[in-house]
Amino acid sequence: MSHLRDRDYGTPASGLSQLVNLEIDGFRVTVPEGTSVMRAAAGIGIEIPKLCASDSLDPFGSCRLCVVQIEGGRGYPASCTTPVYEGMKVCTQNDKLAQIRRGVMELYISDHPLDCLTCSANGNCELQDMAGAVGLREVRYGYDGENHLRAEKDESNPYFTFEPSKCIVCSRCVRACEEIQGTFALTLDGRGFDSKVSPSQMEAFMDSECVSCGACVQACPTATLMEKSVIERGQPEHSVITTCAYCGVGCSFKAEMKGSEVVRMVPNKDGHANHGHSCVKGRFAFGYATHPDRITKPMIRSSLHESWREVSWEEAVHYAALEFKRIQGKYGRYSVGGITSSRCTNEETYLVQKLVRAAFGNNNVDTCARVCHSPTGYGLKRTFGESSGTQTFDSVMKADVILVIGANPTDGHPVFASFMKKRLRQGAKLIVADPRAIDLVQSPHVKADYHLKLRPGTNVALINAIAHVVAMEGLIDEAFVQSRCDVASFNKWREFIQQDRNSPESSERLTGVPAELVRGAARLYATGGNAAIYYGLGVTEHSQGSTMVIGIANLAMATGNIGRDGVGVNPLRGQNNVQGSCDMGSFPHEFPGYRHVSDFDTRALFETAWGVTLEAEPGLRIPNMFAAALDGSFKGLYVEGEDIAQSDPDTQHVLAALRSMECVVVQDLFLNETAKFAHVFLPGSSFLEKNGTFTNAERRISPVRKVMAPLGGYEDWEITQMLANALGYPMNYSHPSEIMDEISRLTPQFKGVSYEKLDRLGSIQWPCDEKTPEGTPIMHTDRFVRGNGFFMMTEYVPTQERTSSRFPLILTTGRILSQYNVGAQTRRTRNSEWHPEDRLEIHPHDAEVRGVGDGDWVGIKSRSGETVLRAVISERVQPGVVYTTFHFPESGANVITTDNSDWATNCPEYKVTAVQVTRVSAPSEWQRSYRAFTEQQLSLLEQTGAGAGAG
Numbered sequence: 001m002s003h004l005r006d007r008d009y010g011t012p013a014s015g016l017s018q019l020v021n022l023e024i025d026g027f028r029v030t031v032p033e034g035t036s037v038m039r040a041a042a043g044i045g046i047e048i049p050k051l052c053a054s055d056s057l058d059p060f061g062s063c064r065l066c067v068v069q070i071e072g073g074r075g076y077p078a079s080c081t082t083p084v085y086e087g088m089k090v091c092t093q094n095d096k097l098a099q100i101r102r103g104v105m106e107l108y109i110s111d112h113p114l115d116c117l118t119c120s121a122n123g124n125c126e127l128q129d130m131a132g133a134v135g136l137r138e139v140r141y142g143y144d145g146e147n148h149l150r151a152e153k154d155e156s157n158p159y160f161t162f163e164p165s166k167c168i169v170c171s172r173c174v175r176a177c178e179e180i181q182g183t184f185a186l187t188l189d190g191r192g193f194d195s196k197v198s199p200s201q202m203e204a205f206m207d208s209e210c211v212s213c214g215a216c217v218q219a220c221p222t223a224t225l226m227e228k229s230v231i232e233r234g235q236p237e238h239s240v241i242t243t244c245a246y247c248g249v250g251c252s253f254k255a256e257m258k259g260s261e262v263v264r265m266v267p268n269k270d271g272h273a274n275h276g277h278s279c280v281k282g283r284f285a286f287g288y289a290t291h292p293d294r295i296t297k298p299m300i301r302s303s304l305h306e307s308w309r310e311v312s313w314e315e316a317v318h319y320a321a322l323e324f325k326r327i328q329g330k331y332g333r334y335s336v337g338g339i340t341s342s343r344c345t346n347e348e349t350y351l352v353q354k355l356v357r358a359a360f361g362n363n364n365v366d367t368c369a370r371v372c373h374s375p376t377g378y379g380l381k382r383t384f385g386e387s388s389g390t391q392t393f394d395s396v397m398k399a400d401v402i403l404v405i406g407a408n409p410t411d412g413h414p415v416f417a418s419f420m421k422k423r424l425r426q427g428a429k430l431i432v433a434d435p436r437a438i439d440l441v442q443s444p445h446v447k448a449d450y451h452l453k454l455r456p457g458t459n460v461a462l463i464n465a466i467a468h469v470v471a472m473e474g475l476i477d478e479a480f481v482q483s484r485c486d487v488a489s490f491n492k493w494r495e496f497i498q499q500d501r502n503s504p505e506s507s508e509r510l511t512g513v514p515a516e517l518v519r520g521a522a523r524l525y526a527t528g529g530n531a532a533i534y535y536g537l538g539v540t541e542h543s544q545g546s547t548m549v550i551g552i553a554n555l556a557m558a559t560g561n562i563g564r565d566g567v568g569v570n571p572l573r574g575q576n577n578v579q580g581s582c583d584m585g586s587f588p589h590e591f592p593g594y595r596h597v598s599d600f601d602t603r604a605l606f607e608t609a610w611g612v613t614l615e616a617e618p619g620l621r622i623p624n625m626f627a628a629a630l631d632g633s634f635k636g637l638y639v640e641g642e643d644i645a646q647s648d649p650d651t652q653h654v655l656a657a658l659r660s661m662e663c664v665v666v667q668d669l670f671l672n673e674t675a676k677f678a679h680v681f682l683p684g685s686s687f688l689e690k691n692g693t694f695t696n697a698e699r700r701i702s703p704v705r706k707v708m709a710p711l712g713g714y715e716d717w718e719i720t721q722m723l724a725n726a727l728g729y730p731m732n733y734s735h736p737s738e739i740m741d742e743i744s745r746l747t748p749q750f751k752g753v754s755y756e757k758l759d760r761l762g763s764i765q766w767p768c769d770e771k772t773p774e775g776t777p778i779m780h781t782d783r784f785v786r787g788n789g790f791f792m793m794t795e796y797v798p799t800q801e802r803t804s805s806r807f808p809l810i811l812t813t814g815r816i817l818s819q820y821n822v823g824a825q826t827r828r829t830r831n832s833e834w835h836p837e838d839r840l841e842i843h844p845h846d847a848e849v850r851g852v853g854d855g856d857w858v859g860i861k862s863r864s865g866e867t868v869l870r871a872v873i874s875e876r877v878q879p880g881v882v883y884t885t886f887h888f889p890e891s892g893a894n895v896i897t898t899d900n901s902d903w904a905t906n907c908p909e910y911k912v913t914a915v916q917v918t919r920v921s922a923p924s925e926w927q928r929s930y931r932a933f934t935e936q937q938l939s940l941l942e943q944t945g946a947g948a949g950a951g
Ligand code: SF4
Pocket: 173, 176, 177, 181, 183, 184, 185, 186, 199, 209, 210, 211, 212, 213, 214, 215, 216, 217
């Protein structure tokens, strides 16, 4: 057996608590009731041969290799499907059993190519292992009869092959697709000898429902389903456990390596966030890390129209430091700042904010969470006392009612979506509040009980209407409210929410959702048992994003759905380390641990630790930095890992701000959109090239481990350290663990966190301190972090972004499974085969009145700008609403979005833009100028010979 393969107990753990005593091969065993004989035997080191069984899947009992004898029982039952019972006596090995197993294996092998030596699975093949385990030495049947050896190979999937001649029809792949992934893309057609596995209706994988999660490849005991990277590079020889750098699920992976080359990423069975599952991004889309577009040499230039000059690290860092000092000398201390990214580790973001506060001497540090989940921080902190999600992902398995608001988990948080779908298949009820019919509304074996198809921008009216029903129909959990919440604030809220203007009937004309549906959904949420809310950027990226988060918190508190398994308020964070970058004090008003910069004691703590005097006034938020740049008072910016030129709203405004600065320092992997406006480029390192930690959406801190040397020579934290030193502020860390030690010394929520503990436990959910040394899976269990839960008013205020005869449609945006955020990583992988461009979804009615056909180019014009995309006619969107993704810079989705933002946090209102759509035949003016500028920047880059590609 391969030394890299995880131990497999054959069947899942039973989960029951009652214990049963039995004897296996003369050894006494005690296991929980419901355990299979196979698993009980594995527990004492007896490995019964098996092929169709796996502890990730329900037992199936098809291969008959695992037969055993039970004293007093008849025949030879399969140990994987036979549960233990008190007093059972099992024999796993005797001549008869050996003979049966050899017979079974002989039949398998007689229809299997004997190309073991050249097979890609050689050395890591369960069939090969089992042939050895059962002592098969010869095969009596020749290949002359009917067989499957010439079955055609399917190589359509970019990442794995399907070679049916090697299939033993064990059905592990089919079951993995159903039970783990929940996509039901594979079928087992036919019976007996004729049975075969196929994607959907005998389609190629690429044409089928398959979402390329890799669960079937992982489950396959032969080389039938095999990663192309393994076929090309051979079996890996060592592995390192690390964490996916894509979404906020934070899946744990084993990077399986050959030397310093990643052969494949295998989801870690012991991963606490993903339990061995993955999606196409984390599993397969890691090739960007070694893409030729990577820039690995530092570069400088004095103007955007000059070609880049490759320089040494010393020169680049020295130049950047001198420029920042020059700018501060000329324009003042507040004229420079830094932006951190949720793609970076905790340690990196901590260091950037430390550099800004201690070396720049101001609080001008912000992070990309500004443009996604800052309202979550505000809303949950004010109501619960802690600005984070309340649950573990596993908690969903105890939910009876799941309310998904403004999130698209199957695309944005795929592994968590698989858990959620599993719970829904077990019978949990589902309410989806979304303007668009996301996949969850109806997919195989999942159907939403309510789809509240609201008009974009009316979230608060909807949540108020739901709460109104709860309050008016006596569905408040009075005992919870009285014992756990601030009663005065509750009474005020109750009075407010009961007002007629918040009734479903009154809000129907705003939201477009029929009152009866709202009433039904509210009753279900309040009375259906454990009710859990999951929400995403469809909640936060609005002018009332913070109000909506508060509305959600109010609803959960009013119904007592906080503080235990199966309930809670769960923001689904978009990027891998959104939670962490917020925790680490990346905001201009907060130190690490969400403590305001004006707080004297906190400032004194950091001043002592860092040996500097710190600023007591909050610094500039990202949009304020842009405004100040255009005013001429903000001239220098250090951006680590974030592509503000693509991801921030109102692109033309952002670009004008960037152009007006005198020194933009970009630390990144590629010449991204922002780097085209940079004067200093510092080559960053990918997640494979560094040590650190990410914190996922469930507050889980997980290790990121270096599997190869940084291509540019340094990990990102080292670059920040060099820059701080060059600025005259000494930093002397020799490893990120020392940075974490400092974080834990200075941040109450991280008090008990250390690399040693992370290595020991695998991951830790903060808060972690003396009282909770192993972390906190569920928050607010006995009391809210702030003491009593606090209710706040949530008056609905319509967005200023109105439709009109000039702009009659509402544009809303979202994500797609195969691409990630600005796409800089996924566009450099074969994931683009699924989604090669952003398109505009438009309802057939709106398309028809505009004469737009499927695939036509359409101009999308807003009050901010205009871009051109291809149209997809789709009933997923409602009439009056159009939708697009934003993964490609040339799409210019943010050229159209406005600078409207959340009243409390400035989070941009990405989700509501009034637009007009018309059929066109040429790119927009912005797109033409974008192309010209990109070509110019690429040719300036080429002149240095530094790298090939843009953004
Ligand atoms: S890759 Fe995932 S979705 Fe595709 S067939 Fe396999 S298990 Fe199903």
